[in-house]
Every structure is written in C-alpha cells, then in structure tokens.
Amino acid sequence: MPVRPEFRPKPVPKAESRLALSALQEARKMSHRAALDMERIWNQPGRGRALFDRRRSAWLANPNVVRWFGRTDLTAQQIRTVRQRLMTIDSRLHKKVIIHIHRELGGGCGAGTWAFHRSGRHVHLCPFYFSRPSSLFDEQATTFIHELAHGLGLFGKGHPGRAEGRRVALKLAGTNPRKARKNPWNLEMFYLEYA
Secondary structure, eight states, rough: OOOGGGOOOOOHHHHHHHHHHHHHHHHEEEEEHHHHHHHHOOOOOOOOOOHHHHHHHHHHHHHHHHHHHSSSSOOOOHHHHHHHHHHHHHHHSSSSSEEOOOSBBBBTBBBOOOOOSTTTEEEEEEEEHTSOGGGGGGHHHHHHHHHHHHHHOOOSSOOOHHHHHHHHHHHHHHOHHHTTTHHHHHHHHHHHOOO
C-alpha cells in the first residue's frame, strides 16, 4: 500500500539542519564552560564543615551562580544537587542528542513555541525556533539545555516569553533560591552567561 502524501515526511532543508547542529555545538561549549566553573566551586580542599564553608564561599564569589541560583538556603546537599544537574546536562549534550525538526504547527508546537521535550535526549524543534533572527543564536543554543532540563524532571511555572522568563528567573533566584535551582529558565539563563 503506498504512503499517502499527507503522511510522507517533508525533507528538512539543509539550512535548518545546519542551524540546529550549530546551536547544539554552541550549547555543548557553554555547558563545558559552565561545568568547569561549577567544578571550581566543588573542588575545594578540606573535609566536613571546613569543606562546606569553602564550597559555600566559592559559590557566593561566583556572580553567575549567585545571579541565577541565589545566595540563601544554601546547604551541602543544594550545592551537590546543582552540580549533579549541570554535570548530567553536560553529559547528555555530549552524548547523542536526538533532534526532531517539526516543519508545521501541532503535536507540541504552538505558534510561539521554540521547542519541546518528550523523553530522554529527544529535543523537538518547532517552526518558531527557525524563524528567530540570527541575533538570538545563543538563545537557540540554550534551548537544548532548557529542554534537557525538562528531561531531568525539572519544571518551571509555565512558559512565559523569553524576556519574561529572564525576569521570572532573576526574581526566583532572589526570593526562592531552592526553586530557582530546579527551574529550567534559571538553568538556561545561567548557561547564557557562558556564551
């Protein structure tokens, strides 16, 4: 039985494939730089309380970490958890990320949706993602990080627009750092610091 035309996948233009792969490469670079920064916080000398005090001091001395993950409610477990999330995202970015390019709206792609995540390392890019100007390339790169954060079971409060997401993330880091450390927008904005 022949495949009906409406079910035949449309070929993906090379420009879209190149953009997606370039953005993924940039996300990997950002992630590597962010992971190195977090390792500088983590790799402190000492044991017990002295080790925690040094890690806490290194955390508080890092403006990117404080800006997006806050300075209060900081415990040894919180530092360990943020580090683990960053390392897991870095690992997933450097393994095979499966990119799905959607050419039409529907199936998770709304009118203003950049991308969505369904499972594992699958990132679905929507038509809106490809309509963005080249000045937003770094945001296209961090979209992979944001979606992989959802893959870790992290969910923010809705999905406001990018500018609103930045404002919400900054506020969350100041008022509720524990939630900020679990919010995909905060993770995405943190990684943008390493563009």
